[in-house]
Amino acid sequence: MAGYTGNGADLAGARSSGVSSTENYGFALVALTSLFFMWGFITCLNDILIPHLKSVFSLNYTQSMLIQLCFFGAYFIVSLPAGALVKRISYKWGIVVGLVIAAIGCALFIPAASYRVYALFLGALFVLAAGVTVLQVAANPYVTVLGKPETAASRLTLTQAFNSLGTTLAPLFGAVLILSAATAGMENATPEQVEALRVTEANAVQFPYMLLAVAFLVLAAIFAALKLPQVQEEEPTAIAGHAEGSAWSYRHLVLGAVGLFVYVGAEVSIGSFLVNFLAEPTIGNIPETDAAHYVAYFWGGAMVGRFIGAAAMRYVDDGKALAFNAAASIILLVVTIMSSGAVAMWAVLAIGLFNSIMFPTIFSLALHGLGRHTSQGSGILCLAIVGGAILPLVQGALADTIGIQMAFIMPIVCYVYIAYYGLKGHKPA
Template identity: 65%
Template sequence: MSIATSSPNATSSQPNNGYGFALVSLTSLFFMWGFITCLNDILIPHLQSVFSLTHFQAMLIQFCFFGAYFIVSIPAGILVKRIGYKGGIVTGLIIAAIGCLLFYPAASMQEYAVFLGALFVLASGITILQVAANPYVTALGPEKTAASRLNLTQALNSFGTTIAPWFGSLLILSAVAHDVSSMTDAQRLAQAESVQMPYILLASMLLILAAIFSQLKLPVIDAIEDTSGEVTDDSAWNHRHLVLGAVGIFMYVGAEVAIGSFLVNFFGLENIAGLNHADAAKYLTYFWGGAMVGRFIGAAVMQKLAAGKVLAFNAGAAVLLLVITIIAEGQLAMYAVLLIGLCNSIMFPTIFSLGVAGLGKVTSQGSGILCLAIVGGALIPPLQGLMADAVGIQLSFALPLICYIYIAYYGLIGSKVVPAKK
């Protein structure tokens, strides 16, 4: 998933050349938060085994992580406005590193609540990081190549989500016992502590990036917002396609996160593949890798076809694949759900661009509303967890199916710009 926005009006008080190293460093940020976000899909089955959690309890991982976007986004904007975008990047990296380091005491204490607290701190840092870092993508170079730079950073985000499952399966899930009910306290402690080293490594990388960015000479952005001084009585809430787009972002992020969160356990079902957690986690690479490949395909297709129609097609394909996932068994169900990653590829940026189309002077307000809607990643996965506890994992995929039906509606009908209601 690429959760990133930027302003096309960003300018710099310095020449926008000679910042190649800064751009490379910025792409590393997109890689890091894609990697960390996807690593939650590994944490869920791991901590579920260690603490004998229900599906609903395990989905609290996503609730705490994506809930930070809703809680921290507005304060992050205020903070960045006060300390500057470069300071915001450094601050976000440091806070994210602190969140990673908190995994060490959480594992030693064997307290699930402490893990959730560490995840919230980690996600808070990433939220600040995104609020601060995104405008630089358009500032570091000529305006005519801004789209190319944005595609590069989003591709790096997808690359992070693609390799994270392999990293997690090798360093975290490989030690999970098959029969968790027979584990001794010492074995549970050892499995809980298996997350310590990976997250210490992540903290080290984040701190190194913080040190690099503290020394980089970055452009001073003068015009992230509209600085014309004109006052408008319009509001983004008056624009129907923006409000419906916010619901679309809510549905999309929630569905994508929920599906990714259940894949490891789904592949472990005897009627699907019967895989252990470590082997099942490796297949997540195909789910997230499909999103990376699909982003390049979608960018080419949308040069010829309307974005709304492409969005509706992808959402319709996701609905069909989820129907197969729910009613089929074995490899057919397994590969059907993996192909949804390919359908997901263009959804977030397409919904976002359709939502802010024609907003004019309230574009920044509309962007903020769409970013707050990312909270869908915090709420829909626990709801699917409740369904999985009640009717089983396979039938619980009916919830994201409903989400994609709405997204198809938005692409065909809801995204059409109509006169704003006053």
């Protein structure tokens, strides 16, 4: 989610064409950084939208997880067409198109709220996610070319930090403009007032998503006016014995795609259930509006963890670091399931800290030594993000069957696989 919002492979393979290292692309870098912030923000706003629409439409957990199915399903459906589109119209205009599509998706929340039809909300989310997918395919390669090659790593850290800043602020934004606006006056409502209050709840999403639509359109205008450098890809040396064939012949890539699938699925599942879980009487016993503020700790932990990981992984083996973080997440989930009250609440929130390095680490390990198959491998890994669509639905079904707390067994299975990949599965055959 948060970690899944930037594709390291695209960045690693990108080089500038005819760009002087002395040119100042500071403003362009600021504009690109805003994109990382925006798609991190819009992705994690779903964590507030889920409990909100669950209340508006009286949904069960499985039905409410259709939000993530539609949002992350767009990655699977749109990634390859987006790549073809960007190749045809250039990266710059791909960014503009992605921003416009995202703005349309946000604007569609207005009729969805007016008609109070859940399917319309899901359709709006799919359009919004399609725009975000085009943005990611188009924007990522630019980050490495906006300055000197030796400072590329610091620029990537900066953009990822702002991505995490977006995921941290989104729950706070949603709590103020969506949940608090919707729940005002609900406590002492009479049966005759319920229908009017449900209308108010549905309409609570109109203003914040209209603000986001305007923001996307402003960014589209800015990028349409910007002069950005051209980008071309180099072909690094492949692992011996794999020069022919396709990326599918690399065992560590295929296992890495599975790892990315379960990682994104686990992180999105945990984030999606936080508000409802923290509101449980045996856990936090707090209103959903207050619970939404605590979700910021989950994503804020990922932001802090990225800075810690960027420094620590200079000295620690990538695979071992991945396995350690997966093991820590497993322990915290066991505590979440087996305990109650503040212990369970802070245990599940602390998982965000250990999620921080997983996406970029799995991505880089999976692409190691692919050579001219790197681009294809990147596409395969992008498709694996569909785990964020499927696994939350699985956890939703478990929550409806065995309870929301026991449903956290599902991400434990995911982290067990990630630990395996870090210790053994990432090694090229």
